[in-house]
Amino acid sequence: KQEVTQIPAALSVPEGENLVLNCSFTDSAIYNLQWFRQDPGKGLTSLLLIQSSQREQTSGRLNASLDKSSGRSTLYIAASQPGDSATYLCAVLLDSSGAGSYQLTFGKGTKLSVIP
């Protein structure tokens, strides 16, 4: 069974700092990996999706990397802003049966607070 772990569980940084969020997964035969953002009381917003054949994806101040062999992904946020405060979730997609039976497994998230 795929397990996804996110470290740290919570992080507080001063505005302007660069930061890294970590995600690790136990089964490296993934189809893709996604990073999401969740604001309190709201649904999720997809940030970046990395296909298994890719090494990284970038969007604005966000950069996500994927190392399938080691079962790790990082989300790098440059020049953090108070508006970045949210919970960041990592999710991996696995074709559990090899026959198109997909399962998406989420980590428990990292709660980020950016202090003005």
Next chain:
Amino acid sequence: GAGVSQSPSNKVTEKGKDVELRCDPISGHTALYWYRQSLGQGLEFLIYFQGNSAPDKSGLPSDRFSAERTGGSVSTLTIQRTQQEDSAVYLCASSLTRFHFADTQYFGPGTRLTVL
């Protein structure tokens, strides 16, 4: 264009009653996903639809849970004989692609279900 909508936004029910949760995806999106987010379990993937078809129902927590989608649009998640452990926020998402999970998912605001 409207985003993903879910109704009701909040539902309080008594143990043993049946509930129906509704999801209206973004128009034209072929893939639709249901998730559950609870304090104890984090975010769980439940089921996805490609058109009106759900290829894999193994993510549903028990046989009290069922889901259907009609006309390639609206989906309903039904929970029969609700239990207190069913209390959670139920999130729905949709994506454009017919290649499920390979495209950005857009999430609704969720339905908060409380079983007394």
